Amino acid sequence: MQSAIQQLAEAIQRSPRVVVLTGSGISADSGVPTFRDPQEGLWAKFQPQDLATPDAFLHDPDFVWQWYQWRRKRVLSVEPNAGHRALARLAEVHPSLTLVTQNVDGLHQRAGHREVIEFHGNIHRNHCFDNGHEVRIKGHPEKPPRCPLCESLARPSVVWFGETIPEPALERAVGAARQADLFIAIGTSATVYPAAGLADLARGNGATIAEINPEATQMAALDISIRARAAQVLPALLEEG
Structure with a gap:
């Protein structure tokens, strides 16, 4: 795994434009229940x-x-975890990084990330x-x-089931993906459209495609695959950089 982390750190360093797509996996280490988790009470x-x-x-x-x-x-x-904080720090040292999240929990912002494209909205609004x-x-x-x-x-x-992604968020995410040199999916399968289309657009631009996820997904044509939790990988990735 360490070699893959180093490989991804090098890809970040040489990529002028980086797009990161996060899903529920990055918030799981904070204790945020996903839609797949059993409900309570x-x-x-x-x-x-x-x-x-x-x-x-x-x-x-x-x-x-x-x-x-x-x-x-x-x-x-709950509080932002080490993955959220490391990603916010990474954005500070790599200002061209664009963060697109499928999460509605606002934890990226609470971790210090200033610019977040909220694909599915925000539960606090x-x-x-x-x-x-x-x-x-x-x-x-x-x-x-x-x-x-x-x-x-x-x-x-x-965004509820049956609704479309807000147009401003979709346009910004699509525009960033089309220009990406590196696309990183973190804690998401990125196989459900329109989120999956972002990886396709980046791939069409010749971008390196990377994934951080503890479980195997169906993302195609991966250049870098790291099978571990975001809270473990992202701080290590920051250290490599």
Whole structure:
């Protein structure tokens, strides 16, 4: 593994433009539950795929809101791990690095990463269901508040199943991938589109494709593969650099 880490560190040093795509694996070491993990307590008998949808919210907005309030509290109870912090430091020493995350937990920002393209939104923000107006909320209400502009119910600013990636985030991520010299997928299979398309675009530009993941994935044409957790690899990668 050490030789692969050194190989990736050298690729970073010689690559003017680096794109990093992170998924739930990088937050797993902080204790953030993924959608694949069993739910707990009241939510144990529900599947996230049945709650994180527009239809579920329309059917029972209070119930879906309370589930997200539970998830928000879980996220706020944990801290960024060594992987988050090392990646933020790497961005400081490599200013051209573009970070795209599929995570909604905000841990990259809490670790000190200033510029983050949030592919799936952010669980700590809200907008109204009908018109997309930003809704600022104080405290932890048990029911979704109303939008002050249009009276529509507030919902979490995350991408639900059946929804599309926000256009600004998609455009920025696609633009960065098309110019990448090095593309690194961390804690994600990067096989579900449109996220998988970013690796394809980078590959089409002749970029080196690397992966950091403890489990084998179906990512194709990998140049560098490191089978370990991000919290273990990224600090070591920073030291090599």
